[in-house]
Amino acid sequence: MPAARLPLSQRPALLNMTHVEKAFGGSVVALKDMSLTVNEGDFVSLLGPSGCGKSTVLRLISGLLHTTSGTISWAGGQGTDDLGVVFQEPTLMPWATAAQNVWLPFRLRGQSFASAEAEIADALRLVGLDHFHDAYPRALSGGMKMRVAIARAMVTKPRLILMDEPFAALDEITRFKLNDDLLELKEKIGCTVIFVTHSVFESVFLSDRIMVMAARPGRVIHELTVPAPYPRDDVFRTSAEYAAHCRAASDALHDAMGEAA
Amino acid sequence: MSLADQAPVTLPTVDIEEQQRARREKINRIAKWTLPSLVLVLSVLGWHLYVTLAEVPHYILPGPVLVAQKMAEDRALLWPAMLITARLTLLALAMAVVGGVVLAVAFTQSKWAEMSFFPYAVILQVTPVIAIAPLLQIYVESAFVAALLCAWIVAFFPILSNTTIGLKSADHNLSDLFTIYGATRWQRLRYLAAPSALPFFLGGLKIAGGLALIGAVVAEFVIGRAGTGLGLASTLLEASYRFNFGRLYAALILISLMGVVIFAVMSLISHLALRKWHESAIKRER
Ligand SMILES: Nc1ncnc2c1ncn2[C@@H]1O[C@H](COP(=O)(O)OP(=O)(O)OP(=O)(O)O)[C@@H](O)[C@H]1O
Ligand SMILES: [Mg+2]
Secondary structure, eight states, X not given: OOGGGXXXXXXXXXXXXEXXXXXETTTEEEEEEEEEEEETTOEXXXXXXXXXXXXXXXXXXXXXXXXXXXXXXXXXXXOGGGEEEEOSSOOOOTTSOHHHHHHXXXXXXXXXXXXXXXXXXXXXXXXXXXXXXXXXXXXXXXXXXXXXXXXXXXXXXXXXXXXXXXXXXXXXXXXXXXXXXXXXXXHHHOOOEEEEESOHHHHHHHOSEEEEEETXXXXXXXXXXXXXXXXXXXXXXXXXXXXXXXXXXXXXXXXXXXXXX | OOHHHHXXXXXXXXXXXXXXXXXXXXXXXXXXXXXXXXXXXHHHHHHHHHHHHTTOOTTTOOOHHHHHHHHHHTHHHHHHHHHHHHHHHHHHHXXXXXXXXXXXXXXXXXXXXXXHHHHHHHHHHHSOHHHHHHHHHHHXXXXXXXXXXXXXXXXXXXXXXXXXXHHHXXXXXXXXXXXXXXXXXXXXIIIIIHHHHHHHHHHHHHHHHHHHHHHHHHHHHHHTHHHHSSOHHHHHHXXXXXXXXXXXXXXXXXXXXXXXXXXXXXXXXXXHXXXXXXXXXXXXXX
């Protein structure tokens, strides 16, 4: 049984961030006493005001930054193919086609295109881009570019996918569509996601756990759970349950912003 | 009034606009070639009229007819001369590409290499080549090598500086992604830095092509026929000593023709290499 189908409390642990502090240049304390546990199958949103250290958390987990103190540990140790990442910009290589962009994680492991072709085709189909294998990024819309980036992040079936405000630059219609598709994708491949967002609605719709962060220094001040079952669709988006969770998340966020002031 | 009533009225306007745009584009396309050609014809005509009407002696300004005559008469001399100059130019350009790219890669791989050597590359570039050329002639035994070095010095800097900037211009997020996936130095260079640098390199190549020709002409002027044999620039110089102005102009025209051809070829290479993905090579549909 995939971990995502288990109740939250029974999922096996995947990643543990304990009492992490991160200071830049000795003076800017971006994170202080930040703790976060992610379990297999979780969809965790980090919700918080600008500058509260959400991106810093992701950069620490991905190893681009090192903690000043505290530890980040992976259940069973960490390998280089444990992670997939999606940034706010699609960050595609403009000189490569969609398929070649999705090939990148394999290519950097020394795998030829031919040997990864089946996975690449699968990933592109899952994000709805079957017919765009040979399209260059300039010929794709913003939403389609983001789909390629998502395909690239999940093509190696990583244990954890990090997404840093992936849909923030998109229009609302495209964002709703991508939210739906992302959940469908998660159902299909059963991945674990840490998702950074500014949007209360997006976090409630997507995640089963929401960590609300406050700034200066960045830390988690509220944790909410959204126990609604997946798959979620437009019915959920208009339900009273959804509205109640949005209200709760919004209150928590206001609380976080009050803390900072 | 409903939308259905309006539709037939508005559609033809769009068609007319479309037609007008197509016509404008066609006119532009034709004008791009005809206008410069017209200017050429008119100026040659003006040149001819001036020379004949004002009875300018041919040792001051030969008319276009005389120049054309000379070009045909002297072709046994001019054609091999052009090959010699072309060989020097292309050889210098090829060496500039190799030297510039290798140095640029070395600079981006090692900060220390860049710190140590970049200033000297700049010094080499800013010192006028015309002042270096006589020294090369003295210190370098083979006159051919001296001529080649002279042309190389001028051509290599734009390749070096452009490629260096290009190799460093890779997108930061992509670079982070490579780090996350544990890319090796070589993979990073091959799959990220090199393609990012390509448009910059090609820009440098376009400039370097023209500069290599200038370097070759300077080398022929200073080092003379001892170096490479009788090239176009040496021919031009000798013709001027002999007051053979028809031949001088013929050589001059051939040199600038070479420059134009080099530029066109470099532009074509650049276009072919970038047309699939780079903004500069994309013709936008409007
Ligand atoms: N490289 C750095 N050097 C110095 N300070 C930094 C650096 N990166 C982040 N910071 C600081 O750390 C804090 C948290 O930054 P971070 O980018 O993680 O915020 P964020 O929550 O992602 O904000 P946003 O929602 O605007 O993306 C900010 O105050 C920022 O100024
Ligand atoms: Mg951020």
